[in-house]
Amino acid sequence: MKWFVLQLCLVLIWVPQDFCKDKNETSEEKMIYSTSVMSMVKLFEMEESLKTNLDIYVQEMQSKLNLIKLYQDSLKRETLTTLEEKEEYVSNPLNAFPLLRRLNQDWPKWMRYIKLAIVSKKTKEMEVQLKSAPIDDDLKIALKGMTRIEKFHNLHAEDLTKGVLMGKKLNSHLTAPDCVALADYYYNQTQFSGSTHWYRMALRLHTHSHGMIYAKVLGLKRKRIYKKYAKALLKESLTLDKTKPTPTEKSEWNRLAKEVTREDNYDNVKKLIDEYLSGDEKIFQEVAARQKRKPTKLERGCRGEWSRKSSPELICRYNRDTSAFLKLAPLKLEFLSVQPMILLYHDVLYENEFKSMRDLAMYNDSMIDGWTYVDFDKKGNPKQQDRVVKIISFQGTTAPFTLSINRRLADMSGLEMRENMVLYLTNYGLGGHFGKHVDYVELAKRPPDFFADFGGDRIATALFYASDVPLGGTTVFTKLKIAVKPKKGNALIWFNLNHAGEPDPLTEHSVCPVVLGSRWIISKWIHERQQVFKKPCLA
Numbered sequence: 001m002k003w004f005v006l007q008l009c010l011v012l013i014w015v016p017q018d019f020c021k022d023k024n025e026t027s028e029e030k031m032i033y034s035t036s037v038m039s040m041v042k043l044f045e046m047e048e049s050l051k052t053n054l055d056i057y058v059q060e061m062q063s064k065l066n067l068i069k070l071y072q073d074s075l076k077r078e079t080l081t082t083l084e085e086k087e088e089y090v091s092n093p094l095n096a097f098p099l100l101r102r103l104n105q106d107w108p109k110w111m112r113y114i115k116l117a118i119v120s121k122k123t124k125e126m127e128v129q130l131k132s133a134p135i136d137d138d139l140k141i142a143l144k145g146m147t148r149i150e151k152f153h154n155l156h157a158e159d160l161t162k163g164v165l166m167g168k169k170l171n172s173h174l175t176a177p178d179c180v181a182l183a184d185y186y187y188n189q190t191q192f193s194g195s196t197h198w199y200r201m202a203l204r205l206h207t208h209s210h211g212m213i214y215a216k217v218l219g220l221k222r223k224r225i226y227k228k229y230a231k232a233l234l235k236e237s238l239t240l241d242k243t244k245p246t247p248t249e250k251s252e253w254n255r256l257a258k259e260v261t262r263e264d265n266y267d268n269v270k271k272l273i274d275e276y277l278s279g280d281e282k283i284f285q286e287v288a289a290r291q292k293r294k295p296t297k298l299e300r301g302c303r304g305e306w307s308r309k310s311s312p313e314l315i316c317r318y319n320r321d322t323s324a325f326l327k328l329a330p331l332k333l334e335f336l337s338v339q340p341m342i343l344l345y346h347d348v349l350y351e352n353e354f355k356s357m358r359d360l361a362m363y364n365d366s367m368i369d370g371w372t373y374v375d376f377d378k379k380g381n382p383k384q385q386d387r388v389v390k391i392i393s394f395q396g397t398t399a400p401f402t403l404s405i406n407r408r409l410a411d412m413s414g415l416e417m418r419e420n421m422v423l424y425l426t427n428y429g430l431g432g433h434f435g436k437h438v439d440y441v442e443l444a445k446r447p448p449d450f451f452a453d454f455g456g457d458r459i460a461t462a463l464f465y466a467s468d469v470p471l472g473g474t475t476v477f478t479k480l481k482i483a484v485k486p487k488k489g490n491a492l493i494w495f496n497l498n499h500a501g502e503p504d505p506l507t508e509h510s511v512c513p514v515v516l517g518s519r520w521i522i523s524k525w526i527h528e529r530q531q532v533f534k535k536p537c538l539a
Helices: 002-011 037-074 083-090 093-117 121-130 136-152 157-161 176-188 192-206 211-216 222-238 247-260 263-277 281-291 297-302 351-362 400-413 450-454
Strands: 316-319 331-337 342-346 368-376 382-394 423-428 434-437 458-465 475-477 482-484 491-495 509-511 514-516 520-527
Touching: 037 093, 037 211, 083 093, 093 121, 093 136, 093 176, 136 176, 136 297, 157 176, 157 192, 176 192, 176 211, 176 222, 192 222, 192 263, 192 281, 222 247, 222 263, 247 263, 297 475, 331 400, 331 482, 351 382, 351 400, 351 423, 351 520, 400 423, 400 458, 400 491, 400 520
Parallel strands: none
Antiparallel strands: 316 331, 331 342, 342 491, 368 382, 382 423, 423 520, 434 509, 458 491, 458 520, 475 482, 475 509
C-alpha cells in the first residue's frame, strides 16, 4: 500500500503533498485519558487553566462594558419627540457643536472598540448609520462657528464649558474632547493665544471620571494634552508682539516646540504646567483681556453697544398710504432711517405661512448650502459670500403663501411684485452669520447687459423674520449704527438705491453670528426693471 501511494505521488505531481504522506506516520498520536485516573488529572488541570483564562476574559469584557456604560450615561438627555423640541435642542451651540463633533470623531472610535468585544446585528446597523455622519469639512465649519461666537461676543472658555452663554446659564456643557478640538482649530490657524485657554480647560476637565474613556477609547491621553498645551504656550509667548514671523523665526519656534515636548522633558514640563494651572482661572481671563484687540464697529453693534437713535423723523405709525388695501387694514410701521429709507413692519407674517414653507423645505433636496450671489468681480462675474446657512427658493406663483406674502410686500413697499414672485427661505446654522456687504451692484462692476440679464439692480430688500432668536442674529447697518433684532412676525425693508437710482453705500449691512436659537428668515430682492411706473418718490 505504501508503494502504491508513493507511485501515485510521482505520477500526479499536482496532488497536495499532505495526501502523499502515510497518515499513520505523520499524524500525532492522540492521548486517551479515560484509561487512567492519573491521566484524568491532566484534564482537570486543563479545565482549570481554561477557567482562569475565561475569568480574565470576563473581567476584560466587564471593564469594556463599564466604559461603554459610562459613555452611554454621558449621552443621556431628555426625550425629545416634536420637531420644535429637537430644533430648540440643536439651536443651542453647546449642544450642537458637541453633537456634531462626537459623530465625526468619537462614534467611529467607539464602534471599533465595541466590535472588539462583540459583533451583532445592531453593531452592523450602527455602522450603516455612521456612513451619514458629519464629514471633516462639516466639523471645520462648526469649529469656525463656535470660535466666531466666542470672538464676536468676547466669551470665556471657562464659561462655555460650564454652559454659561452671554450670562445665560443653560442645561449643557462642553467636555475635554470638545475643548481639545477647539484648541487644535485655533492652533492650526496659528492663533495660539486662542488655543491656550481651550487646552487649559481640557486639562481641567480631563481629571473628571470620564478621563478613562478619553484615554482608552478616544486616544486622548492626558500626557498628549500637556504636550499640546506646552507647545501652544511657547508659541503664544513668541507671538505677543503681533508682528508676522519670518520663515527663520517659524523654523526656530518649531525646533523649540519639539524640544519642549521631548519625552525626557515631559516630567519637568508637567510639573511647570501643574504649578501654572494652580492659579485662579479669573487671573488667566484678566491677562487675556489685556492682550485682546479693541472690538470692531461690527462687533460693537452685535454686542448691543450702540445707543438707539432718536429723531422727529423716526416715528411709529400705522401705514395707510402705500396701497388701497391698507386704508382698510393698516399695518404697524416704524421708521428706522429716512436716508436711506429703512422700515420695520410689525406683525406682518403669519405662522401658517412660515410653517408651510418650512415643511416643504425640510423634505426638499433643493435646500442647498448657503452661497448667495451678492456682488460681482472686476470682470462682471458673480462672486460668492460665505454664509453658514441653508437656503431654498420658492419660484412658483401658485402656492398660497407665495401669493399672500408677495401681495403683502407690495402693500408695504408700494412696489410691483408680479414679474418676480421668488421668495427665499433661509435657516442659519451653528454660529451662522453674513459678513459686511451691500445688496446692490457697484456701477463699475456691472457686467454687460446687466439690466437685461439681471432685471437691473436691486432697488430694495425685504426680510421677514420667521422666528425669534434669543441671542445673536441681529441685522446690523454698520455705517448707520442701526441694529435690528430678529422678532418673529416682523419685516425689515430698505431701499438700496437713492432717488436717482444710484447705489447707496450707507445700506451696507451684516448679520451677527447666531448664538442661541434658530434664525429663519424669508427674503426677497426687488429689482428696478419692474418698477418703471411705480418707483416711489421718497423725498
